[in-house]
Amino acid sequence: MRSFKYLYLVLIVLFFIFLSLSSWGEHGALFEAYRISLETGIPNAVSGIYLQNRLYDTVFEVTVFSVAISGALFFLGWRGKYRLDKKINADAPMIMMLKGAAFLSFVFGCALVLVGHLSPGGGFAGGVALATSMVIQSLLDEKNRLTGYLSSHDPEKIEKSAWLLIILISAFTCAGSFLPKGLYGTVLSGGWIPFLNVLIGVKVGLGAWALSMGFLEHRWIF
Secondary structure (H helix, E strand, C coil): CCCHHHHHHHHHHHHHHHHHCCHHHHHHHHHHHHHHHHCCCCCCCCHHHHHHHHHHHHHHHHEEEEEEEEHHHHHHCCCCCCCCCCCCEEECCHHHHHHHHHHHHHHHHHHHHCCCCCCCCCHHHHHHHHHHHHHHHHHCCCCCCCHHHHCCCCCCHHHHHHHHHHHHHHHHCCCCCCCCCCCCCCCCCCCCCCHHHHHHHHHHHHHHHHHHHHHEEEHCCC
């Protein structure tokens, strides 16, 4: 068995040596990331892949996420009030630090959603950051304006509406209806891609926040 371990180690080292010596940049304009970037009109080739070239995969991923959130809330017996009876008991400096973290997470999430097609980021990562900010705010303030607003406007309907719009835009894209690519490197470049990022960010943010509230209400964390 020990000889096999040495054999695996040697193979791994040889594999990394092969990768390091390979001339990946000689493909030039034929290099896949460069080609995808030109096709989609945005610098971030990853966003171009999952929001245009393989958009059907993203649609099913968003659908699975929506079904998982709905199923988890159903089995938790969630009443949909989106308010917690228990808050974080902390001193004033800690509360100030947590509010600052929530603000930074919100700003960071918005940046990931809005410019995720131009740099590393996107709707999924931005939605998680937004949900983190919303959860922190819901745990801190007894009269939180964000929680009160969402409770009165039924966030489930907003989340489901975002999901339906994602499917509708995806249908247009698969049918060949593309928006103009716009100026390369700007916020409104890439056709439907920035709009899909915003919708995915809204959906993931609200879904992850609602699920976190469901677990918190049932004392699965506290």
